[in-house]
Amino acid sequence: MGTGHYFWVIFYFASLCSASLANNAKINFREKEKKVLDQILGAGKYDARIRPSGINGTDGPAIVRINLFVRSIMTISDIKMEYSVQLTFREQWTDERLKFDDIQGRLKYLTLTEANRVWMPDLFFSNEKEGHFHNIIMPNVYIRIFPNGSVLYSIRISLTLACPMNLKLYPLDRQICSLRMASYGWTTNDLVFLWKEGDPVQVVKNLHLPRFTLEKFLTDYCNSKTNTGEYSCLKVDLLFKREFSYYLIQIYIPCCMLVIVSWVSFWLDQGAVPARVSLGVTTLLTMATQTSGINASLPPVSYTKAIDVWTGVCLTFVFGALLEFALVNYASRSDMHKENMKKKRRDLEQASLDAASDLLDTDSNATFAMKPLVRHPGDPMALEKLRQCEVHMQAPKRPNCCKTWLSKFPTRSKRIDVISRITFPLVFALFNLVYWSTYLFREEEDETF
Template sequence: METSRPSCAMFLLLAFFLAIFAQGLQAKINFREKEKQILDQILGPGRYDARIRPSGINGTDDAPTLVRVNLFLRSISKIDDYKMEYSVQLTFREQWLDERLKFNNQGGRLKYLTLTEANRVWMPDLFFSNEKEGHFHNIIMPNVYIRIFPNGNVLYSIRISLTLSCPMNLKLYPLDKQTCSLRMASYGWTTDDLVFLWKEGDPVQVVKNLHLPRFTLEKFLTDYCNSKTNTGEYSCLKVDLLFKREFSYYLIQIYIPCCMLVIVSWVSFWLDQGAVPARVSLGVTTLLTMATQSSGINASLPPVSYTKAIDVWTGVCLTFVFGALLEFALVNYASRSDMHRENMKKSRREMEAAASLDAASDLLDTDSNATFAMQKPLMRGGVMDSKMRQCEIHLNPPRKNCCLLWMSKFPTRSKRIDVISRITFPLVFALFNLAYWSTYLFRDEDEEK
């Protein structure tokens, strides 16, 4: 008897909990049934017409319907310079008041009703005016929902991916900043019937770990862009995304290799003038490499009508490499001219030596004593005159410029051209770098627009 009493108590306790659970389950079933009844009540046949827009403020039909919009930027996959477009994935939300959808919240237990079919209620006819391509996400189920609140507020949320046009000004490329817009407007309802507004507080949110390969999102601005056409004025919203291009990639891939090619072309100035194959090969190779580098850069950019910052850089670098090749042509011409001049001097000296030998042989045929007596004072006087002139030269040496004195160390014109090029080319290239970076790094971008 004592053992049966605990068993009976346990059985009664278990039955009590099962009764409570069954009652709660029944209440939930009844509550879900109540949701179905409310949906049938407000959206049933003949009760709600999704073709008619909601009333305006305070239920007036004359006032436009106000739709508040906010966005959540999930990712920005790419920014294409050539096509001037960018791709973005976002969660788009709209909220408006439709008093026809009011219902009893069952004492606060029913916070909202959820729908997955957008065609059941009236929807704003919003479209993205600068869209090129777009699609919804349907994995695993369509990423869309509609929430109806007891006071008639409707919240519409959907996840979409868009490819949007982004007209770019590439005058400062790759030291530029680009502003890409996201424009949303009404397609058929004018501002007399429908007005879009940004949600108060924080209308645009951006994911924290947003990463772009060649850009940085500096900031974003929200604004209005209402447009007037022949059919009326239409409400419009826009988001301006300000992107700054990451310069480190272009510094490593473009600027430093171009500098190296220009410096390699200067090696030709230190080679001997007679090393024609080496200097020609070096000049032609650097010129072709620089031209290939320039064409590769322009292949990834649209053919615009204005000059970009990268065009200035590659053009000047190509000019320096081409100038080094032309310098060798000038050196080669000067070397041949110097050789011809040396040959002329050598032949002139040989002719003068032959003439002096002929004159000496003629003098030997005359009277040696008389000739010697007559020439002795002259020779003595000539020797004295030459010594006096040498003394005057040493006492009053001609003043020479330091540059001319330094250049006099190099006897041939070809060598002088090489020496001048060794100094002139690096100096001019350094001045160009100073002017280039000071111009494009500190230029106000607004002046270029």
């Protein structure tokens, strides 16, 4: 057997021995972890009912630092005034009773999955409506105990939180939804919550909301005093801006189109009664349906919203176009009645002239006293007419453009239609100018909060 063969045999046995020693070391290390856990959490050695001491072992309040990671924001409901969020919630505090030997830096931390093994802060979400933990495949929770006694508690939860909204500028509004966390039983003499230094709130980068944009978030404190004492409280305010493009396409443009379609009635013949009535009623019912659909997706509030002003004015314009036709129809019948009366009067005058001419033919020998056609220069009536003519010649009246233009349309019904063709679009354009300048300016003012 050669020297090389002996070398490989020795190397093989050495490898087996080293692997066996490594496995034994790992087993021993896991056993050391178990011993440490038994040492600090064994029966009769740690009582989870007693809170930790204050800073540097003093009798002051226990300090708990909070930080959040917002994983997703599912829905923001206007009608229920609530929003749903999924987040990773973390608490960190120091419990000197949990200090242990780190075995020369080899044991970085101990991990637990049972929160009832150690003392836990009695934190609750004060504006929570519903909430649940995540237990698939295993409960999404862990507790890390560090050698210096620091405890890190992390859990993934889903919450539905109340979000009172001010909808006066809807849908040009911004909303602030808060997440409030407070102590339920420990007062500030025993427990104080603080935001973790640095970056206490993180938000996932690819956060997408269907109708909102998360502009920014602010952290603050909200301690509350009651009859039983003062309780520590933290809050984070999420500022959401409503995406206006959706409402522009779904509400504002269709309403404008309905108003413009109602103006087609002004260009139809005044005798086309079925066409004008059906057009006016159809646009009115469509606008009313659009308004009711908008209100169905919003809570019944006591104040007027921006969308109420828009739909109300658009509904008024459509209703005004329908009333305009009623006025045109009434004026048309009045014009017809006047025309018939004039025709009858002309017929009577023609009949009287015919009767007078027949009378002249039959009584040609009769004599009539004829007055002179031209008055004498001294006649006072002639002088008065001469002065009136001189006054008219000296001060000629300027022609009225509007009356001259309206005189082209002989009937009142046609004049009403022509005036409506100009008045309705001008008034609607003026309303748009006032509406958008008012609410967009208010929106810029609200950016300060």
